[in-house]
Amino acid sequence: METTQHQRSADQRRRELLEAADRVVLRDGPHASMNAIAAEAGITKPILYRHFGDKGGLYRALAKRHTDALLRALQVAVDADVDRRERVAGTLDTYLAAIEARPQVYRFLMHPAEDSQPSEAGFDVGRHSAPLLRRLGEELGTVIADRVDLGPGGDLVARVWGHGIVGMMHAAGDWWLGERPCSRAELVASLTDLLCGRLFQVQDRADGPGF
Amino acid sequence: METTQHQRSADQRRRELLEAADRVVLRDGPHASMNAIAAEAGITKPILYRHFGDKGGLYRALAKRHTDALLRALQVAVDADVDRRERVAGTLDTYLAAIEARPQVYRFLMHPAEDSQPSEAGFDVGRHSAPLLRRLGEELGTVIADRVDLGPGGDLVARVWGHGIVGMMHAAGDWWLGERPCSRAELVASLTDLLCGRLFQVQDRADGPGF
DNA sequence: CCCGCATGTTACCAGCGGTAACGGCAGTCT
DNA sequence: AGACTGCCGTTACCGCTGGTAACATGCGGG
Numbered sequence: 001m002e003t004t005q006h007q008r009s010a011d012q013r014r015r016e017l018l019e020a021a022d023r024v025v026l027r028d029g030p031h032a033s034m035n036a037i038a039a040e041a042g043i044t045k046p047i048l049y050r051h052f053g054d055k056g057g058l059y060r061a062l063a064k065r066h067t068d069a070l071l072r073a074l075q076v077a078v079d080a081d082v083d084r085r086e087r088v089a090g091t092l093d094t095y096l097a098a099i100e101a102r103p104q105v106y107r108f109l110m111h112p113a114e115d116s117q118p119s120e121a122g123f124d125v126g127r128h129s130a131p132l133l134r135r136l137g138e139e140l141g142t143v144i145a146d147r148v149d150l151g152p153g154g155d156l157v158a159r160v161w162g163h164g165i166v167g168m169m170h171a172a173g174d175w176w177l178g179e180r181p182c183s184r185a186e187l188v189a190s191l192t193d194l195l196c197g198r199l200f201q202v203q204d205r206a207d208g209p210g211f
Numbered sequence: 212m213e214t215t216q217h218q219r220s221a222d223q224r225r226r227e228l229l230e231a232a233d234r235v236v237l238r239d240g241p242h243a244s245m246n247a248i249a250a251e252a253g254i255t256k257p258i259l260y261r262h263f264g265d266k267g268g269l270y271r272a273l274a275k276r277h278t279d280a281l282l283r284a285l286q287v288a289v290d291a292d293v294d295r296r297e298r299v300a301g302t303l304d305t306y307l308a309a310i311e312a313r314p315q316v317y318r319f320l321m322h323p324a325e326d327s328q329p330s331e332a333g334f335d336v337g338r339h340s341a342p343l344l345r346r347l348g349e350e351l352g353t354v355i356a357d358r359v360d361l362g363p364g365g366d367l368v369a370r371v372w373g374h375g376i377v378g379m380m381h382a383a384g385d386w387w388l389g390e391r392p393c394s395r396a397e398l399v400a401s402l403t404d405l406l407c408g409r410l411f412q413v414q415d416r417a418d419g420p421g422f
Numbered sequence: 423c424c425c426g427c428a429t430g431t432t433a434c435c436a437g438c439g440g441t442a443a444c445g446g447c448a449g450t451c452t
Numbered sequence: 453a454g455a456c457t458g459c460c461g462t463t464a465c466c467g468c469t470g471g472t473a474a475c476a477t478g479c480g481g482g
Contacts, residue, residue: 171378197408
């Protein structure tokens with residue numbers, strides 16, 4: 001049947017276009033223009049728009065690939081058969097290793113679309129770097145809810161923790177990637193300590209008010 | 212002397228322009244155009260550029276005001292004379308109350324510039340929503356380093372924690388503001404529990420692998 | 423009186439995302 | 453064979469953006 005043949009070649013074309021877009025986004029940053037992407041793919045703008053609708057569509061498709069890949073890696077880490085602290089540390093390390101290995105991808109994923117329709121009021125706040133982080137947070141939240149017994153209302157607490165931990169990981173990783181103040185292992189250790197509650201176990205300084 | 216007089220009136224003009232920009236950014240979101248801002252101020256584009264250089268300059272000036280205000284509020288919270296847990300909870304609550312009260316401001320602060328010069332390579336990663344979060348993280352890091360005795364290398368750990376905690380607060384707040392899954396007090400309690408290390412104190416579920 | 427100077431304007435530029443309208447080139451139906 | 457139907461691709465354009473050059477205007481001081 002030629003319909004399937006057409007569809008297959010269309011899908012293949014789509015993948016080629018995505019790979020071209022990937023190359024140019026990785027080279028030029030997230031502000032790459034549709035013209036540039038089309039040129040890299042050896043074609044012109046309108047066919048990009050026929051395939052992806054608009055720039056948001058292209059970027060969404062592009063982001064999904066990388067997001068899925070990262071999510072799979074994190075799944076593996078979070079399912080590792082070690083004790084809890086080791087598992088937390090391993091998950092953090094997996095994420096940090098990923099963003100360390102491909103900072104351009106990471107940077108792209110954090111503000112992929114900038115779509116943000118007018119939205120009438122102020123209730124769509126978290127649209128900026130959200131898609132990946134939201135997915136990660138939600139996913140981690142369900143993992144925590146599944147595995148840890150938090151009592152009544154625990155599911156909500158688990159979601160809060162999921163988003164909070166992901167945000168912690170993200171912010172610390174972002175800062176670390178920019179300044180490189182220490183090794184990855186040290187960063188992982190410090191963050192794991194923080195999640196272990198070391199902040200509330202250490203002593204105040206002798207002088208000054210306590211924290 | 213007329214130089215001071217000129218300067219004063221120029222500064223005053225600048226403040227008027229900033230207030231106009233504030234109004235239109237709060238009304239139209241961060242994608243407000245320079246034309247719109249100029250129109251709101253009752254003038255035209257070029258004088259905006261004479262005052263602020265480029266859009267990034269205007270947005271930076273605009274962001275600084277709100278950032279400073281928020282920082283002052285957080286300073287107060289972090290200096291409160293209560294025990295450590297209460298102080299952590301109070302600081303979180305101050306931040307969340309601020310973003311709850313003025314989500315438009317918050318939204319603007321999170322991606323103010325989008326400047327991101329070409330940068331040649333990939334080492335300026337965290338430019339997207341960074342300025343405010345970076346400042347908060349650095350500030351909190353020094354506060355922690357000042358007040359808590361973390362032993363040798365503790366300053367670095369404190370900075371990691373500062374950025375991590377700020378990121379946790381940010382991500383959880385962003386998600387919460389979008390979905391409103393619970394009251395602010397509940398959110399604060401859950402996050403404080405997380406920082407207290409409750410994640411490592413609770414039991415595994417009876418079934419399934421532990422976390 | 424004219425000069426400098428700041429303030430404001432109009433008119434323009436390059437680039438962006440996005441689209442309409444047209445040109446070939448396959449395969450299909452009669 | 454020849455007309456018809458879709459699809460891939462193009463050129464040329466639109467409205468809008470951030471940003472700038474060049475020109476007008478009102479002001480105080482030699």
